[in-house]
């Protein structure tokens with residue numbers, strides 16, 4: 001008997017599934033023995049660059065190819081010593097939940113498509129609402145990530161605040177704000193001059209006086225300030241803008257306050273994070289990323305809007321072919337609240353992780369991130385030749401080798417050389433950034449599997465790399 005297309009027998013499915021689980025478990029269990037850089041870039045020529053096979057290939061053969069060509073050649077963003085960019089220290093329950101959401105192929109766009117999925121997402125957003133101190137009328141949804149969450153928030157802000165000609169609208173954000181906001185503004189049709197980048201103070205937080213005077217200037221010129229974007233942990237340094245002051249300004253000026261918490265707002269699920277983010281409860285909208293500091297595998301971000309019905313108003317569009325979702329649905333259609341109609345049951349991984357580990361363990365895992373950045377700062381401060389450029393803030397530290405007598409430019413080269421040596425050694429994943437015009441190393445040690453001795457080991461190795469790079473650069477100096 002011939003099988004229907006694209007099917008496997010139950011035994012074949014189980015065998016393939018166990019082989020997949022074995023791969024994932026081996027990956028997770030051996031992470032510490034791997035390099036956070038993985039096995040390096042994929043070698044040329046591109047091994048995938050071939051027409052699709054006309055006849056299917058055996059599962060084991062395909063997996064063997066992936067073992068060779070695919071899995072090794074990606075960064076290990078879930079490795080404890082992965083400090084670059086923003087790590088994604090995911091958890092195994094989240095991974096399994098993704099497999100379940102995908103295996104059952106749950107449609108999370110309408111209530112009738114997945115009433116349990118919709119109710120789970122609503123329940124999960126009650127937790128989010130409480131973590132941020134938002135009122136009962138708030139409403140939010142999970143998104144693919146922070147970028148999507150930020151675009152949704154800007155669209156709601158425009159819907160709520162814009163009157164008349166869109167060309168007169170103005171958005172304000174510090175120069176340290178994540179590029180996804182500027183891109184989001186562009187996607188929504190704002191011109192570059194409508195997105196005003198405000199200077200930052202020495203702590204790389206928005207300069208309130210500059211923000212106020214930009215708004216006054218725009219008002220004088222007949223323009224409409226519609227939204228201020230405040231940071232709850234910038235990507236570069238974890239800077240938190242003065243949320244209470246910005247909230248007061250927004251209230252006084254009737255401007256929308258959006259908090260980009262894609263990096264930091266997840267920390268509000270811990271007592272320490274809530275203290276660090278005081279004032280977030282006054283925002284009109286907050287974005288956050290569960291695939292960062294809430295330990296989920298990609299892709300899950302979220303956005304919550306204080307007055308939930310404006311989110312619906314901004315995104316709801318009727319369509320005749322969806323009329324039964326309105327007449328039969330007894331609950332929320334999440335697809336009417338954002339960009340995606342078809343969307344998976346992202347809430348499942350978030351909800352399952354809280355069920356299995358509990359809110360206390362998650363809070364503890366978040367607080368580890370604060371402590372590891374502080375431990376790294378303490379270790380750096382003990383070393384000669386090093387300077388802290390931006391103290392530990394929301395789990396991020398920036399620092400730089402700056403030996404006495406070295407010019408700023410020479411120290412820039414030195415720090416780039418330290419990062420290159422560290423990369424060549426492969427034990428730690430550290431990248432450089434530019435702060436106040438100078439090259440610095442930046443680490444984001446939020447993986448809860450990281451220990452104080454791990455982080456001290458990393459700083460020690462960076463110092464060794466600095467010593468070697470200093471000798472090398474000194475030797476290269478002419479004369």
Ligand SMILES: Cc1ncc(COP(=O)(O)O)c(C=O)c1O
Pocket residue numbers: 086144145146147148150178180233234235260261262263264289301
């Ligand atoms: C502060 C901040 N905002 C927005 C984003 C964009 O989020 P995503 O990469 O999930 O789209 C990031 C990503 O690192 C971020 O750090």
